[in-house]
Amino acid sequence: MDIVHLYKSMIDAVVAMAGSAALLHVHVGMAIYLATLMVVRNRRGSTIALQVVLAAELGNEAMDWLEGAPQWTWGDTISDFILTMLWPAAITAVGAWRRRRWRKAVAAEPRIAAISSAASRVPPIATT
Template structure:
């Protein structure tokens, strides 16, 4: 059994079934994985665990692409950018946002 070819046929099936271009599928997949890991792990997006899982999943996807097609640098960079951009922006935004007044330690009587 040739797992990279099987994986690629599954990816083509998803693309054909949805009718969406590859770039849009990468964006949706990155966001879906981010939110799924957030829900399942019950960890905040600020912990970067959900983002790390998105990055690991994309690394796995690009490894399968490499095993199926060989090295295609421009395609790989576009896929990485499309998959990781919005999950990274969301994770950084949650991490760097000012803490709500009601959540600040001094407000709750903590030092």
């Protein structure tokens, strides 16, 4: 048995147990995203984790295409891609937006430097 048919039979068995193939795309996409974050020990919103999910989804769609060439359709592929990538992409986008906002806030804060009493022309609190 070649690897494409073995992969497809495993996926079909999981779908038969779980119920909805569309819902599995959402859950597996998030599971891959979170597992990658744990393995690479990166922060939320990591583009590395998003790239791993993208690679897994493209691999899955390539297997679908190789296995089901006559029944394969663009509509199913686009739907699967959106369902798999939606939440990992949203988390990555929100993380990037929050980091950008935080960096702007930090850059806007006045820098508190150690100023000597002579430079500030304030008399020292205690004199000897």
